[in-house]
Amino acid sequence: MMSRFGAMLIACLAAISVAMAQPADPLPSWNDGAAKKAMTDFVARVTTQGTPDFVPTSERIATFDNDGTLWVEQPMYVQLAFAIDRVKAMAPQHPDWATRQPFKALLQHDTGAFAASGQKGLMQIMAATHAGMTTEAFADSVRDWLASARHPRFDRPYDSLVYQPMLELLAYLRANGFKTIVVSGGGVEFMRPWMERVYGVPPEQVIGSSGVVTFQAGANGRPELIKEAKVEFIDDGPGKPVGINRFIGRRPILAFGNSDGDLQMLQWTTTGPGARFAGLVHHTDAEREYAYDRNAKFGRLDKALDAAASAGWTVVDMKRDWKVVFPSLTASAATAGGKP
Amino acid sequence: MMSRFGAMLIACLAAISVAMAQPADPLPSWNDGAAKKAMTDFVARVTTQGTPDFVPTSERIATFDNDGTLWVEQPMYVQLAFAIDRVKAMAPQHPDWATRQPFKALLQHDTGAFAASGQKGLMQIMAATHAGMTTEAFADSVRDWLASARHPRFDRPYDSLVYQPMLELLAYLRANGFKTIVVSGGGVEFMRPWMERVYGVPPEQVIGSSGVVTFQAGANGRPELIKEAKVEFIDDGPGKPVGINRFIGRRPILAFGNSDGDLQMLQWTTTGPGARFAGLVHHTDAEREYAYDRNAKFGRLDKALDAAASAGWTVVDMKRDWKVVFPSLTASAATAGGKP
Numbered sequence: 153m154m155s156r157f158g159a160m161l162i163a164c165l166a167a168i169s170v171a172m173a174q175p176a177d178p179l180p181s182w183n184d185g186a187a188k189k190a191m192t193d194f195v196a197r198v199t200t201q202g203t204p205d206f207v208p209t210s211e212r213i214a215t216f217d218n219d220g221t222l223w224v225e226q227p228m229y230v231q232l233a234f235a236i237d238r239v240k241a242m243a244p245q246h247p248d249w250a251t252r253q254p255f256k257a258l259l260q261h262d263t264g265a266f267a268a269s270g271q272k273g274l275m276q277i278m279a280a281t282h283a284g285m286t287t288e289a290f291a292d293s294v295r296d297w298l299a300s301a302r303h304p305r306f307d308r309p310y311d312s313l314v315y316q317p318m319l320e321l322l323a324y325l326r327a328n329g330f331k332t333i334v335v336s337g338g339g340v341e342f343m344r345p346w347m348e349r350v351y352g353v354p355p356e357q358v359i360g361s362s363g364v365v366t367f368q369a370g371a372n373g374r375p376e377l378i379k380e381a382k383v384e385f386i387d388d389g390p391g392k393p394v395g396i397n398r399f400i401g402r403r404p405i406l407a408f409g410n411s412d413g414d415l416q417m418l419q420w421t422t423t424g425p426g427a428r429f430a431g432l433v434h435h436t437d438a439e440r441e442y443a444y445d446r447n448a449k450f451g452r453l454d455k456a457l458d459a460a461a462s463a464g465w466t467v468v469d470m471k472r473d474w475k476v477v478f479p480s481l482t483a484s485a486a487t488a489g490g491k492p
Numbered sequence: 493m494m495s496r497f498g499a500m501l502i503a504c505l506a507a508i509s510v511a512m513a514q515p516a517d518p519l520p521s522w523n524d525g526a527a528k529k530a531m532t533d534f535v536a537r538v539t540t541q542g543t544p545d546f547v548p549t550s551e552r553i554a555t556f557d558n559d560g561t562l563w564v565e566q567p568m569y570v571q572l573a574f575a576i577d578r579v580k581a582m583a584p585q586h587p588d589w590a591t592r593q594p595f596k597a598l599l600q601h602d603t604g605a606f607a608a609s610g611q612k613g614l615m616q617i618m619a620a621t622h623a624g625m626t627t628e629a630f631a632d633s634v635r636d637w638l639a640s641a642r643h644p645r646f647d648r649p650y651d652s653l654v655y656q657p658m659l660e661l662l663a664y665l666r667a668n669g670f671k672t673i674v675v676s677g678g679g680v681e682f683m684r685p686w687m688e689r690v691y692g693v694p695p696e697q698v699i700g701s702s703g704v705v706t707f708q709a710g711a712n713g714r715p716e717l718i719k720e721a722k723v724e725f726i727d728d729g730p731g732k733p734v735g736i737n738r739f740i741g742r743r744p745i746l747a748f749g750n751s752d753g754d755l756q757m758l759q760w761t762t763t764g765p766g767a768r769f770a771g772l773v774h775h776t777d778a779e780r781e782y783a784y785d786r787n788a789k790f791g792r793l794d795k796a797l798d799a800a801a802s803a804g805w806t807v808v809d810m811k812r813d814w815k816v817v818f819p820s821l822t823a824s825a826a827t828a829g830g831k832p
Contacts, residue, residue, distance in 0.1 A: 355741030
């Protein structure tokens, strides 16, 4: 048996080794400024033992919106691009779609007619492309699509169009004992197949909108989970705090979003007791990414921007605060678009 | 900066130190026998790198039923005892309950009349006692009740009537890289306030039945989550694999239950590819706990017992396999029934 002194010596040396191995700047893609300082100050406050703001690791819950906060959401939500490609691929088996809205609009790239079909049209597209198969077959279809689809402007796999500064923030928070949770209006079954590989966020820490899933005895007697064409839960707006309560059961102490769909999550996060942090990614960089806010079709940021001003939330100005937007393709090529 | 040799030396010494500190038997409350051997053999198989059965830690998901699997469920589900006590406490504010079923039956301890009110009666009780308040106020009421309520036979706090051998199994699995998830027909908001303290299972790894929760602006302008008197999800029977898919997004490789409500979870767990383990706690010990199976009112074990026999699942015989059932009260008194 090792002596107590020996064990202590090892523990001390190990701690020194960890301390020495830490990089000088855990957020190298962030320019120095108010946003970066607000984040690192907050983390220092809640992780310093013996101070009033200290938060035990079990309570260090950080939630992140996905579309527009962790990856690109222009010229349309990535999941909508996926659904459109699925409609095209499935169209030969559905000849009626050529003359039936909202399918006709998508097949003819008539965005005006598709927009006119509204929420109902979107639901019809989702039902046709996201249901009637096992959860595992759907996950495979997502992986296959990500491996081949390319963003129309950047000509890169969608899962390489993630924000490098936010990847660093996720890793920085986890290194400081946080659990990093994705809370997105996107479909949970669309996100889980790739988020662990791309963000380091495992499936059980991904919250999203969902359709009804039923348990059935499969044809071969093996049970299966089948995705049904019925919406179960919309994880957007007031649904976000509800979803966080349902899945996590704890109020976050830090939350990041970029649109009005994140407003209630940020309100819920910041009105709990103790130290709290709310951040918004403001898309201000038409050159490197996109510039949009109050009038955007996807990711509209209006009420939440006003709330940020009055509540003192941190607004990240993409153009000013980020040294780079996307990871270099060489760095991400090894994993981007690939199966795990 | 420490030399590479120094760092390696420390890592090696630390590993030796950990190995030496491991107890000879991680499951000391289990008698040697087929059940214990099946569990330790399974864990050895899936954690030995370079073998065909090896499972990476991210996929090591273990799910456990709660009532009758981790804690006592006789003479009635603990949550029902909680609901009855709440009906009694709330009765003065509801004079009509004295003459109105199913409340009258509960207040008069008329179990026959209450049973006759069926699922509908149970839902009325749940709606009256589990709704119309914030999620945080409800969690407080659960903690307060656990601190004062006592089991009618054992005269101990309910959260000290957990199964010591199963506590050891949970810890043993976690020490081997598993995530241990509770998947219960019980209410998720009833379980989360105490399971981290008692089982070491944090709220986000607790799946259960749930009522609708809505996001509202509170009276003071601070947002609140309000529990509504409407069932949202029943996490029982076929609902268990559906709940696991919804909350965890991965098929477990190990699952433990004790009743027919766990059948589909065990089927779902064992029909995935690779090494799989399914276990049932069989209550065979009327002296130390209870003896019941095919005819039980709570925790009926009938179809799942037949399925275990034909599929070769591990059936734990409480009387034969467990050296002790409950933790000694002195050992658990420090935490049992207390607020965290």
